[in-house]
Amino acid sequence: MVLSAGERAAVAARAKRDLLRTIFAQGLMALVAALVAWGVAGPAAGVSALAGAGAYFIPNACFGLRLLLDIYRPGGANPFTFLFGEVLKLGLTVLLLWAIVRVGGDHIVWPALLVGLLCALKGYVLLLMFRKLS
Template structure:
């Protein structure tokens, strides 16, 4: 899980650099914020599932579904807060950064 979250973070940085080259600083910040809106909830869920797996009973499906719901709610809350608080938001860059971070796991599938 740590590999996936770190890969998502690296993909977010790459998306931010590409957005900066194409659209300037507001596009870069929008792309990075979009990626962070994906990375933070995934990292939190991965950490909690790791902690739950180390308990004597191990991880159970109920905790997975609860944390999946929390991850989705936190993602929507972060995207909503970004839309409300960031005045120079570039929506295309935000969605591009989010999608790049979300789909970066495909790189791990082709790695081995």
């Protein structure tokens, strides 16, 4: 399939918009999870939820921004960059979760940490609910 320059620019603009919206929605869901956990179960739960969400959000945001840079690179993104970035993102998420457990020890509120992680993982659902993801 061969795209014209205008079609390529339209695809790149849409990809950029959807990528930034997804990162924003995941960050928003992470903050909401932390605030709700803080309000329901106290500061330790809020920090645990924020840590759990951050363990996924930080590597994912870095990966998303890397993909965003590839949109503007001559030749565009390639599958190897995507695969390597995805593997790196998952590895960093596991490493951050391990570090949270190691540092947090007995202060971690596990249900809040897991809810924060889940909210960050499923942040794009917020976009699907409001039909902002095409």
